Amino acid sequence: MKVSVSVHGRWHAFELATGLFERGKFGQLTTTYPGFIARRFVPVGMKIKSAVLLELRRRLYDHLKLGIRPDLAVARAFGRFAAHCLDDESDLLVGWSSATLEAIEPARSRGQKIVIERGSSHIVHQTDAMQQACDKYGLKFNGAEPGIVEREIKEYVLADAIAVPTLFAAETFANNGIDASKLIVNSYGVDMKRFYPLENSHDTKVPKIVFVGGVGIRKGVPQLLTAFGCLEREAELHLIGPIEAGFDRLLNKMLPSSGVSIHGSVASEKIPDILRSADIFCLPSLEEGFPLSMLQAMASGLPVVTTKEAGAEDIIAEGKEGMIVPAGDEEPLAGALAHLIDNIDVRRNMGLAARNRVASGYSWDNYVDRALAEYEKLLA
Numbered sequence: 001m002k003v004s005v006s007v008h009g010r011w012h013a014f015e016l017a018t019g020l021f022e023r024g025k026f027g028q029l030t031t032t033y034p035g036f037i038a039r040r041f042v043p044v045g046m047k048i049k050s051a052v053l054l055e056l057r058r059r060l061y062d063h064l065k066l067g068i069r070p071d072l073a074v075a076r077a078f079g080r081f082a083a084h085c086l087d088d089e090s091d092l093l094v095g096w097s098s099a100t101l102e103a104i105e106p107a108r109s110r111g112q113k114i115v116i117e118r119g120s121s122h123i124v125h126q127t128d129a130m131q132q133a134c135d136k137y138g139l140k141f142n143g144a145e146p147g148i149v150e151r152e153i154k155e156y157v158l159a160d161a162i163a164v165p166t167l168f169a170a171e172t173f174a175n176n177g178i179d180a181s182k183l184i185v186n187s188y189g190v191d192m193k194r195f196y197p198l199e200n201s202h203d204t205k206v207p208k209i210v211f212v213g214g215v216g217i218r219k220g221v222p223q224l225l226t227a228f229g230c231l232e233r234e235a236e237l238h239l240i241g242p243i244e245a246g247f248d249r250l251l252n253k254m255l256p257s258s259g260v261s262i263h264g265s266v267a268s269e270k271i272p273d274i275l276r277s278a279d280i281f282c283l284p285s286l287e288e289g290f291p292l293s294m295l296q297a298m299a300s301g302l303p304v305v306t307t308k309e310a311g312a313e314d315i316i317a318e319g320k321e322g323m324i325v326p327a328g329d330e331e332p333l334a335g336a337l338a339h340l341i342d343n344i345d346v347r348r349n350m351g352l353a354a355r356n357r358v359a360s361g362y363s364w365d366n367y368v369d370r371a372l373a374e375y376e377k378l379l380a
Contacts, residue, residue, distance in 0.1 A: 002027040004090040008099040019368025027090030116159040120289040125172035165290030166311035189364035190295040197301030210278035212293035216244030220284030227334035229256035275300035285310040303350030
């Protein structure tokens with residue numbers, strides 16, 4: 001069996017491609033990343049096809065802040081590029097959602113099976129959830145344009161299987177008419193050698209809560225700020241990640257008078273030390289896939305406060321590795337944070353359990369092995 005991977009960007013596709021390559025199951029990696037950059041993340045000798053001009057186009061729009069991103073145009077162009085570069089020796093194509101549509105029929109004509117990799121909930125669910133959240137705070141919703149939604153729905157229908165990272169994500173597909181037998185649920189992995197706790201590193205005098213992700217509506221930052229402002233306890237909240245477009249004004253309006261530090265984007269190599277220096281990880285997302293930052297925090301020995309929508313029920317037993325709160329509800333979020341701030345032994349025990357949990361099946365090797373088992377079923 002040979003498997004090719006097609007992704008507009010990087011995501012976790014490079015980890016998948018690396019695992020396939022190491023197991024002798026790899027066909028080709030097609031990406032928008034320039035080849036010389038992609039090769040920093042993958043083994044020597046890997047076959048790579050790069051649509052570098054598409055990556056430059058997307059990043060130029062971001063850098064110049066030109067407003068509407070060229071997502072639809074890039075998705076279409078990359079789909080055509082992937083179709084043109086198909087590996088004839090592969091048996092299966094794993095393509096990232098929204099940028100694989102044009103390659104599906106050409107791949108199938110070569111006898112290949114197609115798996116669409118969707119790193120979040122069903123796009124209709126995602127769009128509806130985010131529209132409601134933005135309406136609540138009077139913000140303009142800059143979600144996927146209709147053409148992207150239309151492409152993804154077509155891909156879901158045409159694919160032989162759809163890979164999602166959590167049971168919650170799978171539930172949103174079932175609720176939108178996708179047969180459960182078509183869904184592959186495979187949680188992501190974490191590098192346990194890179195993310196680990198240090199002895200007594202989580203025993204700071206003033207408890208430090210850390211959030212890592214896009215600072216905005218989707219990941220529940222308004223609820224987190226409100227909950228933190230209600231704690232009436234000495235604690236720090238550190239927001240790590242880029243501030244989403246249009247969220248600046250609401251962020252400044254909701255900031256408590258003290259205790260919150262906004263760090264903005266941080267180099268990925270600094271994240272392990274940031275997590276090791278924290279006491280509590282909080283990610284109260286309204287809609288998610290399976291956030292790698294949550295796995296990284298757990299590997300770093302942190303108790304987690306998060307939501308079902310973030311995939312918590314796949315990896316966290318309530319009260320053991322962390323605490324699961326209702327999405328969008330500030331009161332139970334504040335209660336969970338207060339409980340962990342007040343109980344250092346609870347924090348320690350949850351953090352240890354969290355580390356043990358991810359060590360028991362959430363490495364990237366585990367992820368690739370589970371993926372291969374599902375691919376073999378498709379080809380049988």
